[in-house]
Amino acid sequence: MDSFELYVRNGLELRGIDVDDKDIAVMRAADAVYGPAIRSLMEADLGSAAPEIPLDPGSPPREAGES
Structure with a gap:
């Protein structure tokens, strides 16, 4: 059992989920x-990435420069 399998099995066991080899x-x-x-x-490094347009589900989609 490698570290990946140990991590998966132990993590899911904590949630009560049985894990088999499949x-x-x-x-x-x-x-x-x-x-x-x-x-x-x-x-x-996404620090210089442009911010997302604020989500407003009640309005139609906008372009990046619109407010």
């Missing part, structure tokens, strides 16, 4: 597909 295999596959992109995003 579940671990699916999680490993998902991590292989999405993990590198997620880790890159987490490591990216």
Whole structure:
């Protein structure tokens, strides 16, 4: 059992969720597909990124320069 499997099994066990080997295999596959992109995003310096337009569900969509 490697650190990934130990982390997953212990974390889900705390929530009362049983995990079998198929579940671990699916999680490993998902991590292989999405993990590198997620880790890159987490490591990216987004301090200079433009702020998001404030969400107002009652109004139609706006462009970035509109207020």
